[in-house]
Amino acid sequence: MRKHIAPIMLFSLMTVSPMVISSVSAQDAGTGPIMTSAATEYFVTLNGLRVRSTPEDSGKTMGLLSLNEKVRIVSPELLNGKYVQIEIVKTVNKMMASEKYYVVREYLSEKVMDYKEFTGKYFTILNVATETLRLYERQCADNSCPHKMIMETEVVVGEDRDHPAADKGKGRSVLGSYRLTGWAKFYQDGEAHYPAWYRDGYPSLPEVGAGFNKWMKNDFMPVMPDGKKHGAMRGAFGWYAGFVAPNPYGQWTHGTIGWGEDKDAYIKKTKKLVTNIISNPRSAGCTRNNNEAIAFLRQVLDTGAPMMKIYAKEELLDKNLTDYRVETQEWQYILTKTAGEKSERAEVLKSLGISGQEADAFWKAKKAGGQLILDPKSPLNKILEVGTYTLDTQPTVIEYTPGEKLRKLSRSVGRKGNVYGIDTKDMSNGVFYIDAGFVASNYTHPKAVLEVGGFEDEVIAPFMDYKNLVR
Secondary structure (H helix, E strand, O other), X not given: OOOOOOHHHHHHXXXXXXXXXXXXXXXXXXXXXXXXXXXXXXXEOOOOEEEEOOOOOOOOEEEEEOOOOEEEEOOOOOEOOOEEEEEEOOEOOOEOOOOOEEEEHHHEEXXXXXXXXXXXXEEEEEEHHHOEEEEEEOOOOOOOXXXXXXXXXXXXXXXXXXXXXXXXXXXXXXXXXXEEEEEEEOOOOOOXXXXXXXXXXXXXXXXXXXXXXXXXXXXXXXXXXXXXXXXXXXXXXOOEEXXXXXXXXXXXXXXXXXXXXXXXXXXXXXXXXXXXXXXXXOEOOOEEOOHHHHHHXXXXXXOOOEEEEEOOOEEOOOOOXXXXXXXXXXXXXXXXXXXXXXXXXXXXXXXXXXXXXXXXXXXXXXXXXXXXXXXXOOHHHHEEEEEEEEEEOXXXXXXXXXXXXXXXXXXXXXXXXXXXXXXXXXOXXXXXXXXXXXXXXXXXXXXXXXOEOOOOOOOOOHHHEHHHOOO
């Protein structure tokens, strides 16, 4: 944790970026000899796999393992029907010392997981330069037509800050070609610096429209095992967090503080002049979305979906936007307490076994502040929020402002199409056609300042390369 930091600055620490590169092993923890047989080595198939101190769901979380990190199984015996004892060969994540380490066996594989081949419909392109994330639908599997933009949403990217080489992933967002490897609902980091937006037994949340500082107050933090309340900010990861690979350096795509009813207020407040004079309120590398947007992305993006991070000038391939006559579209949702559950209204109503009228009447009464008396077994108790998200379905170009014309503060306020102030000479000539979901073939990541992760052998997925459009 950074010390002597103004309260608003804590907003920039929302990340699960790796703290150190560690080589923690069972032998280091005093559990016996290292087993070196190749047959006992496995790869992690899940991003954010919890490592516990005991083989049970209630066991203390000692840290997280990332996709394709390698472990050795100390004993093949299943404990409590699903756990095995492991030793960790290497991880880029911080791991607390423990006499023994345990993980769920089903998330270990003898093969490296590779989601590179994409056969689904939806993918995202985050233009870090403009702080805009766009969701696309692949219309033609043979690339014989442009892709269709389903939505675009303003996001917050990593702060414009240099960090030591060992802290790669903290600061500016790392560009690259990634694949979605999984989702977590109400995520919180292993040390609970940022307690979950919702968790059974946690205090209630600040009201709709509350200021940043209220989400940092001790009143809203959970009581930890030491009997005290801890936490830098409540609900910093929002409703959902999407994990990506390879080489993401702990940078995920997640929600933020606030309710759905707050819309994108907390995203826009990050880019106000006063806020940026006081501190640097951007993330520590992650992509921060408003909660309604991340709920919709969770609904449609399946494991393996490509998630690109580029830094490019924007243009329209079809300046008339022939295929974009509708500017908005509404999506109705119901957020529940149920772990892992998506939020699409019809699906939730079916899972709860209730009608839309019942859900709406309950939510109207709850918002009115009246005292609700429900049967403890009523499925209505599982509802956290009912709402409607208005998708922005018309592509809007954010113009690039040359870095030589921007100072650090001015490029942090609003959107200048160049959040890191890259000079014209360092920008790629290759543009991003936002209406078609294509990147020009001559696109390269900018030469200055920015770092790159993802697949080492591709800048973007092949079906996003304009030269591959069959004409």
